[in-house]
Amino acid sequence: MRRPDGELEEEKVFKDPVHRYIHVRDELIWDLIGTKEFQRLRRIRQLGTTYVTFHGAEHTRFNHSLGVYEIMRRMVENLEKKGKWDADERLVCLASALLHDVGHGPFSHSFEKIFHMDHEKWTREIILGDTEINSVLRRMDDDFPLKVADVIAKTYDNKLLVSLISSQIDADRMDYLLRDAFYTGVSYGQFDMERILRVMRADEDQAVFKHSGMHAVEDYIMSRYQMYWQVYFHPVTRSAEVILSKILHRAKELLAQDYAFKLTPHHFLSMFNGKVTLRDYLKMDESVILFYFQEWEEEEDSILKDLCSRFMHRHLFKYVECDPSKQMVIWQELRDLYQKIGLDPDYYLVIDSSSDLPYDFYRAGEKDERVPIHLLMPDGKLRELSRESDLVESISGKKRTDHKLYYPKDLLMDQTEFPEEKQRIMALLVNQEG
Known part of the structure; x- marks a missing residue:
């Protein structure tokens, strides 16, 4: 039963291993959770290919989205108690938190890189398009979907609300750190979220934190x-991502060559030609991807067949450290040797780079500029976090980048053909780090 004020007659509760319980008392939120677009997130893992490294990492975008909603619900509740929240914004905030990841594709960020897509763009398309989510949101009023889409796009007028969902310390990051740590079985992601929520205060444009909660x-x-x-x-996760990427690149290349697939990749056709409709996009989830990969293990093309088998059975590439800016001569020799032994270097010799900037100051006009975290001092003034914390200051603005070179060691260790060339390749790979 539902009440005229938009609240459910009885609160709904989800059991959750991270937050213990997720509470839903609004009809809007309950109905959004029941839409087919939101339920699709059950079929998309939160951490992409990480499950091949940490076997517990099978949790989904559905789990995470509920968790972000719950943290946001608690944030709003705390701010309401302190008289620092406009009640009219409450459902905009909660709906935005719940739906912030609804546009993710299968294998999440790996999928985005392969097809040059932006999950936030697709999130807005789903919110504003001909979807069940849009229909539920419009029950509030005709402008409500646009308000939620503007929060996702970070263009919403209420910057405080935007910061609670997207900033250097927000509901999204808090949930994925705690949740990912829980499901991977590591202790790195643990932090005192209860304390952070207690010391959170509302400033005009962002959440700030009492100085006493700095630690x-x-x-x-x-x-x-x-x-x-x-x-x-x-x-190891990155090795699986490399193979995933190469499978899809190979399928796209074969399609362009009019290769006769035993199983035509119907679900990929619009993505390969860059004409993806919302309907096409929503049909894609990880069960679809894995179905094709399993079927492509039987294809005649040796590269596609081998890569799919490697991905499906965790027969991954090995790796060595490398610095591509300093080793171009070695890189070219490796490619030439690969050609001699009949291995395509475009698929079997891959440099993958990862980088992260853990915390930064505001740098106006720069790409990916970040609004800093502010502490509320005892005198009522705001002070940027790294000016008070020696620990944070030590890593502020310092971007760390890591390069790995991935290769199929099993094929190179097989000495039945081209033994001299393969020995030379292995010698070059072993010496990469130096």
């Missing part, structure tokens, strides 16, 4: 730093 914020920053390098950028 909890420091812990959060360092947790994020560790999670990126120990989990998100793990080299």
